[in-house]
Amino acid sequence: MVSHITMSSLAPLLSKFRLFTTDDVDQCLTRTGPISRRGRDRLLATLCADGTLVRVRRGLYASTGRDGTTPDPYHVAAWLAPDAILGVRSALEARGIVPPTSDRCIYFTRLASAGRGPVWQGRVMQPVSHPTALIRNGGPLVETEVISGNGCGPLRVSTIERAFVDMLERPRLTGTWADVVETIGQIPALDLDRMVAYLERLDNATTAAKTGWILERHQEQFAVTTPVLGRIERLRPRGPHYLSRSRRESGQYVPRWNLVVPRAV
Numbered sequence: 001m002v003s004h005i006t007m008s009s010l011a012p013l014l015s016k017f018r019l020f021t022t023d024d025v026d027q028c029l030t031r032t033g034p035i036s037r038r039g040r041d042r043l044l045a046t047l048c049a050d051g052t053l054v055r056v057r058r059g060l061y062a063s064t065g066r067d068g069t070t071p072d073p074y075h076v077a078a079w080l081a082p083d084a085i086l087g088v089r090s091a092l093e094a095r096g097i098v099p100p101t102s103d104r105c106i107y108f109t110r111l112a113s114a115g116r117g118p119v120w121q122g123r124v125m126q127p128v129s130h131p132t133a134l135i136r137n138g139g140p141l142v143e144t145e146v147i148s149g150n151g152c153g154p155l156r157v158s159t160i161e162r163a164f165v166d167m168l169e170r171p172r173l174t175g176t177w178a179d180v181v182e183t184i185g186q187i188p189a190l191d192l193d194r195m196v197a198y199l200e201r202l203d204n205a206t207t208a209a210k211t212g213w214i215l216e217r218h219q220e221q222f223a224v225t226t227p228v229l230g231r232i233e234r235l236r237p238r239g240p241h242y243l244s245r246s247r248r249e250s251g252q253y254v255p256r257w258n259l260v261v262p263r264a265v
Contacts, residue, residue, distance in 0.1 A: 010043070014052070014063050018071045018152040019079045022059045056080075057118045071152045073105040073123045078155035080117050080125055081109035085144050087128070088166050088173045089183055091158040095147070098186045106173050108140060108158075128173065131166075133203045143198045160187060161195040168214060169207040171244070177262075184214060185221070192228045199235060208235035209257040210243060216256075233257070 013020060013028040025044065029035045044061065047053040054062045054070055060079060062070045074094040078084050090106040092098045104126040117125030130140035143162035146154045158166065164187065167174050174180045192215075199208050212232040215224045233256065240253060242260045251262040 018063050073120050075152040076120045077105045077107040077125050081111045084109050086157045091163040094157050137201045168210040190222045196231050205237035206241045209259045213257045
């Protein structure tokens with residue numbers, strides 16, 4: 001049985017964080033004296049059994065609030081990898097721009113090859129790999145921000161501009177094209193200079209064409225100017241590309257963007 005003194009020695013950690021790793025626990029416990037790994041694991045098991053903690057996965061724990069609540073999926077996803085970045089629609093949901101409708105919480109990480117993450121509050125924690133071009137051209141933290149964690153610790157989130165572009169680059173992460181367009185329709189504003197700069201770093205002609213095509217359709221919503229469209233036009237592919245690369249559906253050819261758009265879209 002874990003002594004009261006040992007359990008109380010975790011109080012500073014529990015009062016400060018809602019999410020923490022076993023490394024955090026070790027650092028906290030060693031301040032009051034040495035403790036074995038077995039003793040630490042027994043302590044964590046005791047706290048999980050009495051409802052103080054919930055084991056998210058091996059090495060990661062969440063504390064329950066006074067009302068029995070646990071951290072939301074966005075905060076959990078942000079702690080699942082050291083380089084985790086909430087992305088695409090999940091970034092917009094975490095910012096309160098669009099309501100949560102998906103059964104997944106998407107985050108970028110180098111550890112995406114590890115497969116699907118845990119299920120938390122009914123939502124799958126879904127890791128995806130960082131865009132390769134970002135790793136080459138400035139690093140995956142480009143166009144990300146650290147926002148308040150509401151007591152759960154800060155979390156890194158894609159900017160609205162990056163989330164907008166990433167949804168067009170990987171539409172399957174948002175759902176159907178109708179889902180993508182609906183989500184874009186709920187975004188109140190964009191910093192177009194930041195968005196174009198991110199497109200240039202991404203170095204993907206098809207994504208640039210899709211972005212230009214969408215912005216042309218939403219010129220009034222985002223106050224898109226002719227010079228901005230011209231900058232994006234210079235990034236478009238030289239020959240026709242399909243809107244959906246995985247499904248090359250016939251459709252309407254849009255010459256300005258060298259893009260073939262399915263008629264249903």
